[in-house]
Amino acid sequence: MEKQQRLLSSKLFQKSRQVEVALSRSVLAWREVEKSRKRGSGFSNSSETARSHGVQVCEILSVHKTEEDHRSTRSKNRGNQHFLQYPHAFTVSYVRRTGQHQWRCSDITFHCASQGVCDQWIEAINEQLSLLTNRPKSLLVYINPYGGKRRGKRIYEQKVAPLFRRACISADVIVTEYANHARDHLKTEANLDKYDGVVCVGGDGMFSEILHGLVARTQADHGVDQNQPDAELVPCFLRIGIIPAGSTDCICFATIGTSDPVSSALHIIVGDSQPMDVCSVHHDDILLRYSVSLLGYGFYGDVLTDSERKRWLGPARYDLSGVKTFLSHNYYEGTVSFLPAEDTMGHPRDKLRCRSGCRVCQHKPSSEDGEWEMSEEKEKFTKDGSSGWSVIHGKFIAINAANMSCACPRSPKGLSPSAHLADGTADLIIVRKCSRLDFFRHLLRHTNKDDQFDHPFVEVHRVRKFRFQPRHQELVSLEDLSETPKKTGFSPMCTARTTCSYSASHSSWNCDGEILPHAAIQVSVQCQLIRLFARGIEEQQQCVFEDPCTLWAPEPSKPHSAD
Numbered sequence: 001m002e003k004q005q006r007l008l009s010s011k012l013f014q015k016s017r018q019v020e021v022a023l024s025r026s027v028l029a030w031r032e033v034e035k036s037r038k039r040g041s042g043f044s045n046s047s048e049t050a051r052s053h054g055v056q057v058c059e060i061l062s063v064h065k066t067e068e069d070h071r072s073t074r075s076k077n078r079g080n081q082h083f084l085q086y087p088h089a090f091t092v093s094y095v096r097r098t099g100q101h102q103w104r105c106s107d108i109t110f111h112c113a114s115q116g117v118c119d120q121w122i123e124a125i126n127e128q129l130s131l132l133t134n135r136p137k138s139l140l141v142y143i144n145p146y147g148g149k150r151r152g153k154r155i156y157e158q159k160v161a162p163l164f165r166r167a168c169i170s171a172d173v174i175v176t177e178y179a180n181h182a183r184d185h186l187k188t189e190a191n192l193d194k195y196d197g198v199v200c201v202g203g204d205g206m207f208s209e210i211l212h213g214l215v216a217r218t219q220a221d222h223g224v225d226q227n228q229p230d231a232e233l234v235p236c237f238l239r240i241g242i243i244p245a246g247s248t249d250c251i252c253f254a255t256i257g258t259s260d261p262v263s264s265a266l267h268i269i270v271g272d273s274q275p276m277d278v279c280s281v282h283h284d285d286i287l288l289r290y291s292v293s294l295l296g297y298g299f300y301g302d303v304l305t306d307s308e309r310k311r312w313l314g315p316a317r318y319d320l321s322g323v324k325t326f327l328s329h330n331y332y333e334g335t336v337s338f339l340p341a342e343d344t345m346g347h348p349r350d351k352l353r354c355r356s357g358c359r360v361c362q363h364k365p366s367s368e369d370g371e372w373e374m375s376e377e378k379e380k381f382t383k384d385g386s387s388g389w390s391v392i393h394g395k396f397i398a399i400n401a402a403n404m405s406c407a408c409p410r411s412p413k414g415l416s417p418s419a420h421l422a423d424g425t426a427d428l429i430i431v432r433k434c435s436r437l438d439f440f441r442h443l444l445r446h447t448n449k450d451d452q453f454d455h456p457f458v459e460v461h462r463v464r465k466f467r468f469q470p471r472h473q474e475l476v477s478l479e480d481l482s483e484t485p486k487k488t489g490f491s492p493m494c495t496a497r498t499t500c501s502y503s504a505s506h507s508s509w510n511c512d513g514e515i516l517p518h519a520a521i522q523v524s525v526q527c528q529l530i531r532l533f534a535r536g537i538e539e540q541q542q543c544v545f546e547d548p549c550t551l552w553a554p555e556p557s558k559p560h561s562a563d
């Protein structure tokens with residue numbers, strides 16, 4: 001392993017032990033002096049071992065002088081002698097992984113012999129932190145006080161705000177007063193130049209408001225007409241943070257691996273950045289909505305439509321509506337056309353999971369890439385009546401487009417386990433008419449390890465665009481056809497009234513938990529349109545970093561020492 005340059009090293013006290021502490025550009029490491037002399041410096045690839053400990057500089061939240069009162073009386077009593085010798089102290093707050101993708105903030109206090117040494121350490125660490133330019137300094141926070149169990153405000157004030165303060169992040173907080181308050185504020189009023197990111201405290205519905213507000217604002221600022229299905233959308237420059245406080249927090253779960261407010265806050269503080277594809281959904285030349293997770297027609301559309309009528313039941317409504325819809329066993333006729341993504345590295349059945357640092361997402365084809373242009377070319381041919389698009393006419397129980405795995409605590413693998421967050425594609429899953437038992441077998445596979453696509457009535461395609469046309473002409477909805485139909489309180493964007501006006505031969509599209517007012521839609525995956533304060537799901541052992549042992553090896557020339 002390449003040897004890191006030591007920026008500073010000292011013998012300090014931690015609890016009642018003397019420790020050797022060293023700082024490089026990337027790691028702060030410490031080890032017990034006596035122990036390491038006896039046993040050497042065996043360090044395994046984890047951030048902490050019995051002998052040597054380390055924390056990545058990019059995961060340090062802050063460093064500050066430890067006030068006299070905050071030093072524990074226990075340590076004063078135990079190491080009385082040492083405490084007198086080392087009366088000055090500084091505390092480093094850093095990210096600690098506690099399993100299940102959860103992050104916590106830990107503190108470690110080092111005691112120094114002189115004020116000068118203490119100041120030198122604080123300055124050196126702060127200097128390294130100031131080099132981390134991806135960290136946000138100023139955030140715009142929207143809190144939905146009614147999301148989930150109505151604990152959004154409390155979660156923010158008790159768990160998140162103290163961490164932001166510790167990391168010297170300033171936040172302007174808006175507690176929303178009505179549905180779409182955050183979206184409309186972002187779209188028109190918010191002075192976005194002041195901020196490094198936008199944070200929502202709430203569930204997936206609240207995230208969707210932020211997404212729609214930010215994307216609309218970005219397009220308006222750049223003179224792009226969102227209603228044009230072929231418009232090239234401009235990516236949003238502000239990152240979005242999600243503090244989960246809803247009854248469904250799937251986007252947070254899919255991008256961090258847990259729905260935990262403290263972990264989310266820490267991902268925001270360290271300035272993580274996870275690009276994400278967004279599907280634009282149009283009906284003719286009208287933008288209906290954007291979607292980041294699931295677009296589902298047939299089964300998932302019907303479950304949502306039914307569950308919206310049972311809101312009073314709480315989360316149990318999903319189970320009840322699921323059973324009812326399953327027993328109804330409806331199927332719908334129509335035509336699905338799609339533009340396959342032939343130029344990606346992955347395939348929906350390749351078992352390659354999208355994880356932190358995903359190679360498939362990093363490989364996204366650019367416009368300079370010949371292969372990508374070929375897809376666009378094919379599309380042009382299609383418009384002239386030639387091939388490129390695939391077309392399927394049939395009777396379908398479900399048509400699902402997964403823009404990400406859609407994993408959640410209920411379905412840990414998700415609808416499409418190998419779908420990617422940012423590769424510019426969606427996985428189109430087509431479940432043809434089959435027996436009730438077969439459909440049950442397919443659904444069951446979402447909960448076990450078997451390949452859910454391995455059925456003759458199921459097909460899956462990785463696509464860049466797709467369209468759906470129901471067999472029978474839709475009745476014209478009297479609802480407002482504008483980009484975001486009016487919504488009050490927690491009711492869905494388009495109420496059951498709209499869907500009821502369709503003939504029974506139509507289902508509805510479930511678009512990230514909202515019902516669309518049209519069955520005939522055109523969908524385009526907008527590659528990496530937004531970025532989240534997240535890094536994708538980390539593999540359990542992914543928290544490895546440069547071995548701090550290299551810091552202990554003798555330097556050829558003496559490092560800056562502050563003993």
Ligand SMILES: Nc1ncnc2c1ncn2[C@@H]1O[C@H](COP(=O)(O)OP(=O)(O)OP(=O)(O)O)[C@@H](O)[C@H]1O
Nearest residue numbers: 147148176177178179202203204205206246247248
């Ligand atoms: N102040 C408010 N009053 C009423 N509705 C609001 C308010 N602020 C936001 N909303 C709306 O509440 C809806 C649900 O919010 P959110 O996603 O935060 O909670 P949730 O409990 O996960 O929702 P759901 O029950 O839909 O899963 C969002 O669609 C949002 O537009």
